[in-house]
Amino acid sequence: MRLENYLGAYRAGDSLMHRAPVVVKYLLLVVLGVVPFFAGRWPVSAATLVLSALVLVVGARRSPRELDPMLGVLVMSALILVYDSFFLSWRNGVVFVCGTLSCLWLARVLTCTTPASVLMDAIASLARPFKPLGASPERFALTINIMWNSIPGLLLSVRQVRDAARARGIERAGWRFVAPVIVGAVGRALEMGEALQARGLADND
Amino acid sequence: MIEYRQAGVEVDGYDLDGRAVTTRILRDVTLSLPQRRIAVIGANGSGKSTLLKLVNGLIRATSGQVLVEGLDPAREGRAVRRRVGHVFTDPAAQLVMATPLEEIELSLRASIRNRVERQRRALEVLASHGLEHVANRSVHTLSGGERQLVALAAVLAVGPSIVIADEPTTLLDLRNRIILGRAFDGLDQQLVCSTHDLELAARMDRVLLVDAGRVMGDGSPQEIIARYREQMAVRADEPAGGRR
Amino acid sequence: MIEYRQAGVEVDGYDLDGRAVTTRILRDVTLSLPQRRIAVIGANGSGKSTLLKLVNGLIRATSGQVLVEGLDPAREGRAVRRRVGHVFTDPAAQLVMATPLEEIELSLRASIRNRVERQRRALEVLASHGLEHVANRSVHTLSGGERQLVALAAVLAVGPSIVIADEPTTLLDLRNRIILGRAFDGLDQQLVCSTHDLELAARMDRVLLVDAGRVMGDGSPQEIIARYREQMAVRADEPAGGRR
Amino acid sequence: MITEDEKNTASRSGLTASDLALIAVFAALIAVFALIPAVFTVGAVPFAFHMIIIVLAPLVLGAWRSVCSVLLYLLVGVAGLPVFSGGRSGPSIFVSASGGYVIGWVVAVLVAGALRTALLRRRPRKGLLAVWLTVAGVVCVVITHLFGVAWFMVAPNLHMGLGAALLTTAPFFPLDLLKVVIAALLAVAVLSAFPRLMPARKA
Numbered sequence: 001m002r003l004e005n006y007l008g009a010y011r012a013g014d015s016l017m018h019r020a021p022v023v024v025k026y027l028l029l030v031v032l033g034v035v036p037f038f039a040g041r042w043p044v045s046a047a048t049l050v051l052s053a054l055v056l057v058v059g060a061r062r063s064p065r066e067l068d069p070m071l072g073v074l075v076m077s078a079l080i081l082v083y084d085s086f087f088l089s090w091r092n093g094v095v096f097v098c099g100t101l102s103c104l105w106l107a108r109v110l111t112c113t114t115p116a117s118v119l120m121d122a123i124a125s126l127a128r129p130f131k132p133l134g135a136s137p138e139r140f141a142l143t144i145n146i147m148w149n150s151i152p153g154l155l156l157s158v159r160q161v162r163d164a165a166r167a168r169g170i171e172r173a174g175w176r177f178v179a180p181v182i183v184g185a186v187g188r189a190l191e192m193g194e195a196l197q198a199r200g201l202a203d204n205d
Numbered sequence: 206m207i208e209y210r211q212a213g214v215e216v217d218g219y220d221l222d223g224r225a226v227t228t229r230i231l232r233d234v235t236l237s238l239p240q241r242r243i244a245v246i247g248a249n250g251s252g253k254s255t256l257l258k259l260v261n262g263l264i265r266a267t268s269g270q271v272l273v274e275g276l277d278p279a280r281e282g283r284a285v286r287r288r289v290g291h292v293f294t295d296p297a298a299q300l301v302m303a304t305p306l307e308e309i310e311l312s313l314r315a316s317i318r319n320r321v322e323r324q325r326r327a328l329e330v331l332a333s334h335g336l337e338h339v340a341n342r343s344v345h346t347l348s349g350g351e352r353q354l355v356a357l358a359a360v361l362a363v364g365p366s367i368v369i370a371d372e373p374t375t376l377l378d379l380r381n382r383i384i385l386g387r388a389f390d391g392l393d394q395q396l397v398c399s400t401h402d403l404e405l406a407a408r409m410d411r412v413l414l415v416d417a418g419r420v421m422g423d424g425s426p427q428e429i430i431a432r433y434r435e436q437m438a439v440r441a442d443e444p445a446g447g448r449r
Numbered sequence: 450m451i452e453y454r455q456a457g458v459e460v461d462g463y464d465l466d467g468r469a470v471t472t473r474i475l476r477d478v479t480l481s482l483p484q485r486r487i488a489v490i491g492a493n494g495s496g497k498s499t500l501l502k503l504v505n506g507l508i509r510a511t512s513g514q515v516l517v518e519g520l521d522p523a524r525e526g527r528a529v530r531r532r533v534g535h536v537f538t539d540p541a542a543q544l545v546m547a548t549p550l551e552e553i554e555l556s557l558r559a560s561i562r563n564r565v566e567r568q569r570r571a572l573e574v575l576a577s578h579g580l581e582h583v584a585n586r587s588v589h590t591l592s593g594g595e596r597q598l599v600a601l602a603a604v605l606a607v608g609p610s611i612v613i614a615d616e617p618t619t620l621l622d623l624r625n626r627i628i629l630g631r632a633f634d635g636l637d638q639q640l641v642c643s644t645h646d647l648e649l650a651a652r653m654d655r656v657l658l659v660d661a662g663r664v665m666g667d668g669s670p671q672e673i674i675a676r677y678r679e680q681m682a683v684r685a686d687e688p689a690g691g692r693r
Numbered sequence: 694m695i696t697e698d699e700k701n702t703a704s705r706s707g708l709t710a711s712d713l714a715l716i717a718v719f720a721a722l723i724a725v726f727a728l729i730p731a732v733f734t735v736g737a738v739p740f741a742f743h744m745i746i747i748v749l750a751p752l753v754l755g756a757w758r759s760v761c762s763v764l765l766y767l768l769v770g771v772a773g774l775p776v777f778s779g780g781r782s783g784p785s786i787f788v789s790a791s792g793g794y795v796i797g798w799v800v801a802v803l804v805a806g807a808l809r810t811a812l813l814r815r816r817p818r819k820g821l822l823a824v825w826l827t828v829a830g831v832v833c834v835v836i837t838h839l840f841g842v843a844w845f846m847v848a849p850n851l852h853m854g855l856g857a858a859l860l861t862t863a864p865f866f867p868l869d870l871l872k873v874v875i876a877a878l879l880a881v882a883v884l885s886a887f888p889r890l891m892p893a894r895k896a
């Protein structure tokens with residue numbers, strides 16, 4: 001699995017989760033992912049973990065390969081598990097790790113099965129009650145969307161900078177190339193801002 | 206109609222020794238552009254993109270004024286941007302959503318409230334640009350030309366009354382260039398494009414030649430393009446970096 | 450010499466209904482390219498960039514093999530990349546340092562250890578491309594054409610023995626296009642470039658025509674370019690999106 | 694050059710398209726850096742690479758826009774999407790051991806951003822620019838740690854004494870100062886690439 005797919009990417013389909021309303025998918029995320037943290041009981045957490053996996057594989061009909069949480073999450077989970085087992089109790093660690101993985105999988109379900117335009121409608125309608133306070137729901141939804149779409153873009157640009165360096169015979173990129181990734185990201189944000197502005201998409205509604 | 210009244214642009218930057226300096230990248234441009242099809246040509250770095258960005262206030266004139274249908278983009282930005290669509294040279298920076306379909310749907314949000322209807326219309330727009338086969342592909346996997354077409358479609362989908370296109374054919378193949386040329390001919394809107402593609406420029410009603418921040422030529426395509434060709438051929442023979 | 454032996458590239462993706470599919474974006478390419486100057490032409494999305502990226506292993510063949518001077522880029526990537534310089538279409542993707550000067554210095558790091566000497570040489574390289582006046586400017590404030598020239602200069606400065614250039618003239622004005630054409634003629638290295646600029650293609654020794662992932666034409670510039678023009682003119686008249 | 698986006702950087706309601714894009718991209722950057730595996734943890738508090746971006750944001754964006762991007766990041770994470778360190782998410786972040794730091798970020802970027810804007814209005818030379826940015830960055834880190842320590846002491850499940858709280862934050866502090874240096878250098882690179890992000894000159 002590629003790093004830029006960490007959060008999943010929308011794919012059309014007709015699985016159960018594709019047909020479910022956004023609210024349901026979001027509630028699943030909260031109920032199976034977030035609530036067990038507070039319950040703090042390891043069997044509950046373990047059960048929600050299994051359920052979350054089923055939602056991804058059966059509910060959204062995604063390949064089991066997409067359960068792979070990737071290196072960063074694995075390392076952190078392992079660290080926390082070891083720490084908790086030594087100083088608190090292994091049960092805490094299990095609750096923690098299960099919660100983390102469930103959230104990740106259910107977030108993938110959400111992104112994989114919900115078209116951006118549906119997600120934006122949902123976010124905008126959530127923000128609508130705040131309109132009298134000066135909020136602008138459409139712009140809010142747009143901003144969240146850009147953030148969400150920028151994550152894979154940024155992960156990809158790390159690869160791009162590495163390729164650019166390699167294409168010139170510089171093999172070991174390392175930390176020197178954090179700067180180009182960030183300067184590039186800011187540059188793209190500015191250009192993206194101009195493009196949005198030019199398309200009249202970011203004007204107050 | 207677009208009007209420039211002694212418009213000039215200065216930018217802040219740092220010089221070789223790290224001192225803050227100001228450079229003039231456009232000087233004293235006075236023009237009125239009533240024609241339907243206008244091309245802007247000129248050397249790299251001459252100021253074409255800057256000239257175009259003044260139209261919808263992406264860059265503001267630091268001296269003089271620009272008027273679009275009587276409105277000043279610097280002060281009535283929103284009203285102007287509702288009328289003016291701007292297609293940038295680099296399509297990568299212009300696409301904000303994950304797939305071409307979402308991109309077009311984003312453009313249509315303001316005009317079509319119903320989601321199903323919006324998606325249907327977006328697919329139509331993509332199809333009319335020969336892009337339906339990439340509708341659900343990640344924009345990151347599109348080829349350069351495919352991306353440029355998506356960016357153009359996204360801007361046209363908003364339905365602006367003036368279209369500004371900054372080098373719209375750079376990444377296109379011959380077929381798409383022909384198709385784009387025809388699409389431009391058939392456009393109801395006013396079109397102003399900058400380009401290095403002299404075949405595209407030759408199809409326009411009027412051509413502006415920009416050089417070192419000044420409009421140095423203005424007239425019919427044949428006349429101006431011929432002058433530009435001549436100038437460039439001469440400069441190509443000067444020692445490297447001799448100009449400017 | 451570059452050799453393709455039944456090289457093919459497949460990518461994993463999803464179709465419109467979200468089913469996982471594998472698409473072949475390059476099929477069974479068998480070629481050997483001893484000529485000094487080679488151009489690759491073809492429609493948008495036909496596979497030109499993919500074909501070029503195989504040469505230094507930026508993309509790996511999923512079937513068959515590619516050999517560069519006898520080395521396999523998939524296994525001896527470093528050795529191959531030391532010989533092959535690759536200029537991307539989008540200069541924004543290629544420039545990693547803050548200023549053109551730093552960019553060229555980066556290229557020279559491996560060959561010139563002394564910093565003062567390196568900077569002197571970098572300024573020389575910039576001057577030879579007519580770019581000394583932008584040496585210390587932020588690359589992000591350069592015009593498109595200026596950026597493309599810097600990207601090219603940066604790759605040539607490494608001193609590769611094969612130069613791959615993916616649409617190197619997209620953003621260039623007439624003068625720079627003439628100068629680049631001459632620079633390419635004068636290059637000691639082997640050059641393989643993809644391009645939609647048929648005047649550039651016409652200067653090469655051999656032209657490859659790629660279509661839908663296959664090499665469909667291979668021969669002298671006149672012959673292949675004529676065939677391509679004809680093909681594209683026909684396709685432009687087909688209903689939008691009719692092809693593929 | 695006066696670009697449209699410079700006009701209203703100070704007022705929250707007047708965010709322009711470029712502001713929105715910058716806010717979104719910085720929130721995304723924080724999330725991406727949060728994914729880098731922590732090299733160590735002290736108690737349940739992880740080493741945070743994303744602290745680099747938390748410091749960078751006010752240096753590049755000033756006060757309001759950086760507050761917005763931190764809030765956006767927190768909102769997205771609290772809503773359940775896995776963007777906190779190690780892929781965590783949910784409102785539990787506020788009651789976890791890191792809760793104080795996280796709340797501190799909002800105040801820290803606000804103050805550091807305001808300071809940066811005040812300092813840069815004079816258009817310092819490039820060398821001095823790095824110094825001023827470092828100063829603002831240090832303020833950002835100090836405020837974050839103050840909140841972190843305060844939380845260690847008042848949190849119902851922790852209730853540390855001052856000494857223990859200081860000892861817990863101590864291993865992070867020198868490393869966070871190092872992150873300030875990195876962020877300041879990155880900010881110099883960004884600001885000289887895009888001079889229009891500099892605050893308007895003092896009249």
Ligand SMILES: Nc1ncnc2c1ncn2[C@@H]1O[C@H](COP(=O)(O)OP(=O)(O)OP(=O)(O)O)[C@@H](O)[C@H]1O
Nearest residue numbers: 216230249250251252253254255590591592593594
């Ligand atoms: N912020 C800036 N600081 C300094 N110089 C700038 C800035 N922005 C643009 N310039 C310079 O102004 C000149 C005009 O730029 P512009 O992008 O308008 O050129 P152009 O005619 O579109 O060129 P091209 O054909 O290469 O796209 C260029 O030399 C460019 O480097």
Ligand SMILES: Nc1ncnc2c1ncn2[C@@H]1O[C@H](COP(=O)(O)OP(=O)(O)OP(=O)(O)O)[C@@H](O)[C@H]1O
Nearest residue numbers: 346347348349350460474493494495496497498499
């Ligand atoms: N990861 C991928 N998944 C699916 N399709 C891909 C992927 N990468 C490339 N393609 C497709 O492969 C085809 C060939 O791409 P390539 O970039 O080689 O085209 P090209 O000939 O260079 O086109 P252009 O002239 O527009 O640059 C395109 O249709 C592209 O969309």
Ligand SMILES: O=C(O)CCCC[C@@H]1SC[C@@H]2NC(=O)N[C@@H]21
Nearest residue numbers: 739740741744777778791794865
């Ligand atoms: O879990 C999170 O996402 C928040 C982690 C907060 C960690 C704090 S930030 C200041 C200090 N410096 C570090 O490296 N870690 C802590």
Ligand SMILES: [Mg+2]
Nearest residue numbers: 253254592593
């Ligand atoms: Mg330009």
Ligand SMILES: [Mg+2]
Nearest residue numbers: 348349497498
């Ligand atoms: Mg290509």
